[in-house]
Amino acid sequence: MSANTFHKLRDEIENGIVTGEFAPGERLDELQLATRFGVSRTPIREALMQLSAIGLIETRPRRGAVVVDPAPDRIYEMFEVMAELEGMAGALAARRHTEEDRLALLSAHEKCEAAEASEDTDRYYYDNELFHSAIYAASHSTFLEEQCMVLHKRLRPYRRLQLRVRNRMKVSLREHGDIVAAIVSGDADAARALLRGHVAVQGDRFGDLIANLGRREIRKPSLST
Amino acid sequence: MSANTFHKLRDEIENGIVTGEFAPGERLDELQLATRFGVSRTPIREALMQLSAIGLIETRPRRGAVVVDPAPDRIYEMFEVMAELEGMAGALAARRHTEEDRLALLSAHEKCEAAEASEDTDRYYYDNELFHSAIYAASHSTFLEEQCMVLHKRLRPYRRLQLRVRNRMKVSLREHGDIVAAIVSGDADAARALLRGHVAVQGDRFGDLIANLGRREIRKPSLST
DNA sequence: CAAGACATTCTTGTATACATAATAGTTGAC
DNA sequence: GTCAACTATTATGTATACAAGAATGTCTTG
Structure with missing residues (x-):
């Protein structure tokens, strides 16, 4: 398929969310994820953008991304x-x-x-x-x-x-x-x-x-x- | 709502797609969009990422984004x-x-x-x-x-x-x-x-x-x- | 002792720079 | 004359740097 970093990151983070590793309501720190996956913040952000568009996470301006915690x-x-x-x-x-x-x-x-x-x-x-x-x-x-x-x-x-x-x-x-x-x-x-x-x-x-x-x-x- | 650049860009480009300004199959050049909107490539890319996740555009690795042209x-x-x-x-x-x-x-x-x-x-x-x-x-x-x-x-x-x-x-x-x-x-x-x-x-x-x-x-x- | 204001720090958002892959154009050979 | 290969250019993908806003902590004052 697509061998891009941000693509893999997206799947990785998405997987982390649906398996519960990233719990609902949890804050997703870009720098933290970047160091964890050994990449820069750029592909992390792009992965988060995609997850945000899908509705798996929510991003509030200047306040970072959190895993959605639906009522x-x-x-x-x-x-x-x-x-x-x-x-x-x-x-x-x-x-x-x-x-x-x-x-x-x-x-x-x-x-x-x-x-x-x-x-x-x-x-x-x-x-x-x-x-x-x-x-x-x-x-x-x-x-x-x-x-x-x-x-x-x-x-x-x-x-x-x-x-x-x-x-x-x-x-x-x-x-x-x-x-x-x-x-x-x-x-x-x-x-x-x-x-x-x-x-x-x-x-x-x-x-x-x-x-x-x-x-x-x-x-x-x-x-x- | 959210006053972020990429957010506005996303809506702008999305609007361009659904109104037909960006025709199905058309290539979306990052640099071109960046100069057009007077921003750098970064927020453009983030906007495109979101549109890609929604399914309005398709991105093939290293080959850019195109407006989807469904059969x-x-x-x-x-x-x-x-x-x-x-x-x-x-x-x-x-x-x-x-x-x-x-x-x-x-x-x-x-x-x-x-x-x-x-x-x-x-x-x-x-x-x-x-x-x-x-x-x-x-x-x-x-x-x-x-x-x-x-x-x-x-x-x-x-x-x-x-x-x-x-x-x-x-x-x-x-x-x-x-x-x-x-x-x-x-x-x-x-x-x-x-x-x-x-x-x-x-x-x-x-x-x-x-x-x-x-x-x-x-x-x-x-x-x- | 408490509350508010200010400063510091941390994180996000955007720009720029650099590397790499793809494409196109040109040149050479058959 | 045509096809293929190589080179050069362009655009994408990632990293880093810089700017600005938000949060937190401390200090001062009431």
């Missing part, structure tokens, strides 16, 4: 939109999927089943991404696929949080099964409805999410002076 | 997603709109009617944006509103193209009327369906769009040497 209602809105887009992807996938798409989807589903069976949350988390990516790809709308991937990334930290809820993995897997059936059988409406329900944080799940937001790792290592 | 099928995909998001906004608006929202929507609709009556395409084009913005706002989902605005901006050049089709303004206005009725009466499903149909470029409209793509202003002023 619960905003997180809810993001899931709401994600649900709609995934539903759309599912509906298109049901109509347009090829044999390859079908095999990729089934393969991803089986991996999720294995992960659930071994009760490996991290693995399930990873394979779950494969599963959803397979649906995006099967929609055969590259633009929709891109949009879904972007939003998926932004929601990654909160998605992870949700898996902490008891039995969520098992319920999620069951829903996956229904989704696969709908897509494979070409039932666009069902695929849309099932994916909407699968992704949205409705009812109790919203409460669970809020509760887990508080249980994250400590934001700022409380200064001990 | 017709990609434009179609973008309208497809836009239709879905607008449908969602309409559905939410039908359920959640306040008295203020209702008045704003009706006001925007009336402006569109006046523009259509005077057969002023440019004015209709502008008021049409107000109309759609009113729906986004009425959805009371700030995230959805933002997403819609971003996509709306990206599609602006092609939306404009569509108005060239005979009678499109009249048809569009009639659809607006139905949409308003659905939202005001609180019929979420109808609002969703109507907005989807209104925004999507289905059937003949896709053909019309393709045809008009060729009729744009000359991309590159053919060199006469």
Whole structure:
């Protein structure tokens, strides 16, 4: 792909954000990042500019960049939109999927089943991404696929949080099964409805999410002076 | 808002792109832009970085930035997603709109009617944006509103193209009327369906769009040497 | 002892300089 | 005459330097 410094830096920092290394609300010091990555401030700034445009960080003039820390209602809105887009992807996938798409989807589903069976949350988390990516790809709308991937990334930290809820993995897997059936059988409406329900944080799940937001790792290592 | 140079430059260049001053496929020379705006290359680059992240321009390593020139099928995909998001906004608006929202929507609709009556395409084009913005706002989902605005901006050049089709303004206005009725009466499903149909470029409209793509202003002023 | 003002320091924002890759033009050879 | 290779120029990518604003800490005064 592109072997530019700022490009790599962007991915690096973005990754740091979605994995939680850079916690929401954390200040991103340009000089600090520059020395850490062994480059000057220039490519760091350019990477931050891009992340700012995507919405992963916020920059206030003369006051630096901070990792966005969306309020619960905003997180809810993001899931709401994600649900709609995934539903759309599912509906298109049901109509347009090829044999390859079908095999990729089934393969991803089986991996999720294995992960659930071994009760490996991290693995399930990873394979779950494969599963959803397979649906995006099967929609055969590259633009929709891109949009879904972007939003998926932004929601990654909160998605992870949700898996902490008891039995969520098992319920999620069951829903996956229904989704696969709908897509494979070409039932666009069902695929849309099932994916909407699968992704949205409705009812109790919203409460669970809020509760887990508080249980994250400590934001700022409380200064001990 | 933010009085930073690169911020203003970003808006300036972005505006130039959506208005067509910078045509699709056109190369954006950093030095040229820098001298034009009377600044150094640094803030120009930062502005371009942001536009690149949004997807308005493409940057190939060591080969500069060009305004994206999406293929017709990609434009179609973008309208497809836009239709879905607008449908969602309409559905939410039908359920959640306040008295203020209702008045704003009706006001925007009336402006569109006046523009259509005077057969002023440019004015209709502008008021049409107000109309759609009113729906986004009425959805009371700030995230959805933002997403819609971003996509709306990206599609602006092609939306404009569509108005060239005979009678499109009249048809569009009639659809607006139905949409308003659905939202005001609180019929979420109808609002969703109507907005989807209104925004999507289905059937003949896709053909019309393709045809008009060729009729744009000359991309590159053919060199006469 | 507390509160406000001033100064110092740190960080961001912009400009400039330098290095490197790409492109175009020219020259030479077949 | 055409094609290829080499050179020169131009533009991008990164580093560094400089300027300006914000934050913090200290000192003075009430």
